[in-house]
Amino acid sequence: MNLRIRLAVLAGIFSMTAAAANAQSFPTKPVRILTPSSVGSGPDVALRAIAEQLGKKWGQPVIVDNRPGGNGFVATGLFKQAKPDGYELIAPDSSHIATHPHTFRKLPYDPQKDFEPIRPILNTAFFVVVGANSPYKTLADIVQAAREQPGRVTYGSWFVGSPGHLGGLRLQSLKGIEMLHVPFKDMGQLMTAVAAGEVGWTLGSDASAGPLEKAGKLRYLAIAAPARSPIHPQVPSVDESPDTKGYDVQAWVGLFAPPGTPEAIKQRISDDVAAVLKSPQIVERYRLLGYENPDLDPGQFAARIQRDTDAWGAVIKQAGLRLDD
Numbered sequence: 001m002n003l004r005i006r007l008a009v010l011a012g013i014f015s016m017t018a019a020a021a022n023a024q025s026f027p028t029k030p031v032r033i034l035t036p037s038s039v040g041s042g043p044d045v046a047l048r049a050i051a052e053q054l055g056k057k058w059g060q061p062v063i064v065d066n067r068p069g070g071n072g073f074v075a076t077g078l079f080k081q082a083k084p085d086g087y088e089l090i091a092p093d094s095s096h097i098a099t100h101p102h103t104f105r106k107l108p109y110d111p112q113k114d115f116e117p118i119r120p121i122l123n124t125a126f127f128v129v130v131g132a133n134s135p136y137k138t139l140a141d142i143v144q145a146a147r148e149q150p151g152r153v154t155y156g157s158w159f160v161g162s163p164g165h166l167g168g169l170r171l172q173s174l175k176g177i178e179m180l181h182v183p184f185k186d187m188g189q190l191m192t193a194v195a196a197g198e199v200g201w202t203l204g205s206d207a208s209a210g211p212l213e214k215a216g217k218l219r220y221l222a223i224a225a226p227a228r229s230p231i232h233p234q235v236p237s238v239d240e241s242p243d244t245k246g247y248d249v250q251a252w253v254g255l256f257a258p259p260g261t262p263e264a265i266k267q268r269i270s271d272d273v274a275a276v277l278k279s280p281q282i283v284e285r286y287r288l289l290g291y292e293n294p295d296l297d298p299g300q301f302a303a304r305i306q307r308d309t310d311a312w313g314a315v316i317k318q319a320g321l322r323l324d325d
Contacts, residue, residue: 157181191212
């Protein structure tokens with residue numbers, strides 16, 4: 001029995017040593033990162049910048065493979081066929097991981113079983129956006145107007161089930177109000193409509209609303225996050241007003257590995273991505289895109305995913321929203 005125990009211990013030590021050696025030599029061939037984001041979108045631009053820096057660091061090409069469409073199901077379908085060796089990763093956003101489990105009765109993937117968190121690569125907090133000539137001066141004004149005229153205040157989003165749509169539902173749930181959702185086909189149409197006063201308000205990132213805000217056609221009332229944005233420090237946080245405190249609408253894009261990927265390789269990728277995100281090239285790119293670097297390790301990232309999944313689930317359940325009915 002003692003011999004068996006000693007052999008088992010030696011086997012375990014050998015296995016850990018081999019895994020550590022593999023992580024140190026990783027990668028020895030090109031790495032592919034699948035993404036449901038379309039070419040040229042903000043997340044795609046950020047991911048390509050990260051891939052370029054990782055390629056230099058690793059001495060191997062890091063290929064971004066865009067597979068948009070089908071609510072992300074195209075990209076996730078391909079990812080489910082990936083080997084758990086670190087050479088095929090995926091970069092979905094928070095909708096695919098934290099809200100789709102609630103908005104779809106049936107998903108072709110399991111966010112908890114089919115994705116192993118490595119690290120978030122960007123975070124964006126959404127601004128409360130109105131037209132330049134809007135009568136609303138604060139988010140509290142919007143809430144008050146919705147209380148006085150239930151169902152008359154309109155808010156727009158870039159599609160049903162988008163962060164903009166769900167963010168409006170969260171405000172309704174938080175403040176016990178009723179508003180009218182107006183979905184648009186794309187972000188450009190939405191921001192133009194808000195600027196023209198055709199829609200009362202919307203949620204937008206600096207990447208989507210920034211051009212018209214800089215042109216004086218849109219105004220930022222607040223940022224839907226606990227603290228002010230370093231990009232627009234003059235815009236108040238919702239937590240600065242007791243009437244809107246706790247209204248939080250943020251989205252992220254994260255890097256995931258297939259289930260069964262060795263821990264040492266996941267940690268190597270996480271550490272290297274963390275280093276790249278702090279490089280001057282990425283810091284400047286994020287400043288221009290209006291993104292933040294959420295510095296979370298795999299365990300912290302997993303905890304955030306769980307919090308977001310639970311919080312959005314409560315909002316979606318209350319609203320009775322289903323995208324596949």
